[in-house]
Amino acid sequence: MAKSLGMRYVCSNCGAVSSSYTGRCVQCGEWNTLEQQVEITTATAGASGHTLKIESVVKAASTKTPRILTNISEVDGVLGGGLVAGSVNLLAGQPGIGKSTLLLQVAYNIAKEHKVLYVSGEESARQVGLRAERLGASHKDMQLAVSTVANDIAATIVEGKYDVVVVDSVQAVSVNEIASAAGTVSQITNSTQLLTAAAKATGTALLLVGHVTKEGSIAGPKVLEHIVDVVLQLEGDRYGGFKILRAIKNRYGSTNETGIFEMGEQGLKPVENPSKALLAERQVSDGSIVHATMEGSRPLLVEVQALVNTTSYGYPKRTASGIDLTRVNLLIAMLEKRTKLKLADKDIYVNIVGGIRLGEPAADLAVCMAIASAAKGLKLKKNAVVFGEVGLSGEVRHVPYLEKRLAETKKLGFEAAIGPRVRSGKKPAILMPVADIRTALNTFLEKD
DSSP states (O other), X not given: OOOOOEEXXXXXXXXXXXXXXXXXXXXXXXXXXXXXXXXXXXXXXXXXXXXXXXXXXXXXXXXXXXEEOOSOHXXXXXXXXXXXXXXXXXXXXXXXXXXXXHHHHHXXXXXXXXXXXXXXXXXXXXXXXXXXXXXXXXXXXXXXXXXXXXXXXXXXXXXXXXXXXXXXXXXXXXXXXXXSOTTSHHHHHHHXXXXXXXXXXXXXXXXXXXXXXXXXXXXXXXXXXXXXXXXEEEEEOTTSSEXXXXXXXXXXXOSSOXXXXXEETTEEEEOSOHHHHHHTXXXXXXXXXXXXXXETTEEEEEEEEEEEEEOSSSSOOEEEESBOHHHHHHHHHHHHHHSSOOOTTEEEEEEEGGGOOBOSGGGHHHHHXXXXXXXXXXXXXXXXXXXXXXXXXXXXXXXXXXXXXXXXXXXXXXXXXXXXXXXXXXXXXXXXXXXXXXXXXXXXXXXX
């Protein structure tokens, strides 16, 4: 007979241990601070546990993991080659960004070869049906259900009739055994665990929709991201521009891949050449600089725009769209200190075209040259692309993926690339290296 586990009570205020519950800690005198804990020892663990099943790492690695293709190139690329059977995938994004639209398109494509169930917890069957009709995403093997009960959804998954199940959304479903409302921490945690257990037991690929908070993080406990296998984030401007799908976590592939989409009448469509589309309407003028950025492992050319005006108020205004304002203020301070630019009485506006958000330091040189260009009414001498990190001393620092940035520059027909010096090896012919920001401004900016 297994030995019963002992219980003890620990005060959360002072850490005192008691063998019985007294309501009040005898050590510090605080009320209702005693928390029940199980006394675990090697003896009790050996009595209640079982020996683990051991296998070779080589044998585990040799097991083939079947994947289900979504037949949307950008989605399959981000997932690492498609959905893995038995995986739990979470797609998060702002309201109206296109999460439900994308998953409906994915479900439709998969339904051509597999059985798919789409479970809606936020919309009626008619609403989902109308959207599917508008997108042309109706298929006889794609079934639809409306439910907010995680127990019912899990029971349906356990039957094993479906290869892929979509749940929209995890914040809308709840477990019967818990009294709290849907969307609370306990409900999200337990609903996800229940659905995950059902999916793993039957080898069903599970797709969950997740909400985000106003700060942009996924709503609910952090454990939600730990439970699932893949976390995808759909970003961009909900009213226009490109939508970017990136993997925040992926147990079955790389997190360096990104997918770029554009919303149309038929839903989200992959953009074959996003750099060309972003620069199609560009007008060459002062304050306009083309920057070679990286979205994951994909090079992308985007336009950085700057506008500089003399302020009408005592305190100059600084505004940035698509890039961190703190970083922009840091670069403005560096420009005033390391160059002859006087920006203390100037309103400065920086914009990244196309709804793209720049997060890497490689955008520093492009932002600095755009601000200087707008402040002095100058343009680039050459039809060039700019990239490079700029330090507080004004030095231009090395950035990764130099070859990919230069290859995209050549592909779009630019004559040169202005960037940091090459650390080792032969300098590429298209690269025009600069050592510091003052050299870059004096060498490559000229009057219109």
